[in-house]
């Protein structure tokens with residue numbers, strides 16, 4: 001009689017304890033799964049990041065990534081350059097937007113010497129990218145530069161870049177402004 005009343009009183013307590021243990025286990029698994037997903041699992045892909053990349057590509061095209069990786073370190077993400085530091089703007093640049101062979105020659109072989117830009121004398125040197133960037137990457141990045149920063153220049157094709165690369169294959173060293181003013 002006494003013992004059976006004890007068991008009767010323990011039953012709700014055991015049920016409650018069982019519930020707590022099960023609930024705690026489920027919670028622990030979820031929390032662990034959550035952190036594993038976010039931090040530790042290299043195969044986990046953030047669905048929001050994937051969406052952002054697709055949106056960037058559709059906004060700027062593939063040239064935006066090349067620009068961000070290489071050109072923006074000097075010409076800035078805004079294309080405004082740093083004229084006081086011998087970096088001309090690409091925004092509004094006649095060389096960037098005009099005859100495509102000019103910016104293609106610049107990116108392939110570099111550009112040096114005094115130029116008047118943005119009301120200042122700029123006497124810097126841009127390196128050659130012919131051994132780093134493919135024809136496709138140069139076409140993409142120049143298409144991006146010519147259609148952003150308020151610029152309006154025709155898209156540059158891979159064939160455009162290929163043709164200039166072939167014509168200037170013997171070139172060693174950066175172009176000067178006087179050279180670039182000559183048609184290729």
Ligand code: HEC
Nearest residue numbers: 070071074086093095096103111112113122123124125126
């Ligand atoms: C390390 C710095 C640096 C990087 C990186 C760089 N540039 Fe330049 N760029 C310059 C400098 C400096 C000049 C001007 C050279 C001179 O004084 O004659 C220039 C000039 C230019 C011009 C001519 C602008 C004008 O109005 O005459 C274009 C077009 C250009 N760069 C495009 C690019 C593109 C596209 C990229 C990326 C693929 C790039 N640059 C990467 C430094 C850089």
